[in-house]
Amino acid sequence: xxxxxxxxxxxxxxxxxxxxxxxxxxxxxxTMYWYKQDSKKFLKIMFSYNNKELIINExxxxxxxxKSPDKAHLNxxxxxxxxxxxxxYFCASSLGTGGGEETQYFGPGTRLLVL
Amino acid sequence: QKEVExxxxxxxxxxxxxxxxxxxxxxxxxxxxxxxxxxxxxxPELIMSIYSNGDKEDGRFTAQLNKASQYVSLLIRDSQPxxxxxxxxxxxxxxxxxxxxxxxxxxTKLSVIP
Numbered sequence: 001x002x003x004x005x006x007x008x009x010x011x012x013x014x015x016x017x018x019x020x021x022x023x024x025x026x027x028x029x030x031t032m033y034w035y036k037q038d039s040k041k042f043l044k045i046m047f048s049y050n051n052k053e054l055i056i057n058e059x060x061x062x063x064x065x066x067k068s069p070d071k072a073h074l075n076x077x078x079x080x081x082x083x084x085x086x087x088x089y090f091c092a093s094s095l096g097t098g099g100g101e102e103t104q105y106f107g108p109g110t111r112l113l114v115l
Numbered sequence: 116q117k118e119v120e121x122x123x124x125x126x127x128x129x130x131x132x133x134x135x136x137x138x139x140x141x142x143x144x145x146x147x148x149x150x151x152x153x154x155x156x157x158x159p160e161l162i163m164s165i166y167s168n169g170d171k172e173d174g175r176f177t178a179q180l181n182k183a184s185q186y187v188s189l190l191i192r193d194s195q196p197x198x199x200x201x202x203x204x205x206x207x208x209x210x211x212x213x214x215x216x217x218x219x220x221x222x223t224k225l226s227v228i229p
Contacts, residue, residue: 043219097215101147104217
């Protein structure tokens with residue numbers, strides 16, 4: 001019954017590899033987000049999709065490519081992984097496009113370690 | 116660049132005391148403000164949201180907003196060891212085309228000493 005779920009929970013990989021992280025929400029929300037939290041715990045938005053359409057695209061290397069097959073799913077594919085990509089990646093969702101006091105609900109996070 | 120500033124701490128308070136967490140933001144157009152709690156190794160969870168100037172209370176938590184001074188604070192009364200966590204201040208910023216995004220501060224680590 002998890003509201004926002006992510007797979008995998010942990011990901012250890014070598015530099016240069018390509019990997020994907022998947023996110024699913026069962027809240028019926030229209031908007032989903034990807035955040036990156038670095039080693040200093042700073043949480044920063046990367047992308048946002050509303051009804052499968054990209055609405056927020058922060059300054060992120062183009063090695064990162066999000067994809068939303070439907071409004072309940074948002075995946076993140078990372079090409080040519082670098083050491084600096086090591087972080088915790090959180091998926092989140094909200095009912096609308098985030099205005100007012102709309103709450104964002106976070107998934108459990110994917111801990112990515114690039115060796 | 117829209118910024119949200121918090122003292123990184125750690126902030127240590129004895130059990131039963133009031134913990135006071137502060138946050139300032141740079142975007143005068145921001146309308147909504149949020150406090151998230153994040154335990155070590157876990158995801159952020161919403162504690163309070165506030166939209167209007169003044170105080171908003173929910174149990175042991177009180178959020179305070181002063182838009183003129185561009186600060187928002189969180190008070191935790193009767194602090195418990197289970198309140199020990201990192202508290203993230205987040206500000207809703209309009210990002211165009213009808214969408215908003217949360218800008219987070221770097222968090223304040225709170226330790227409640229038994």
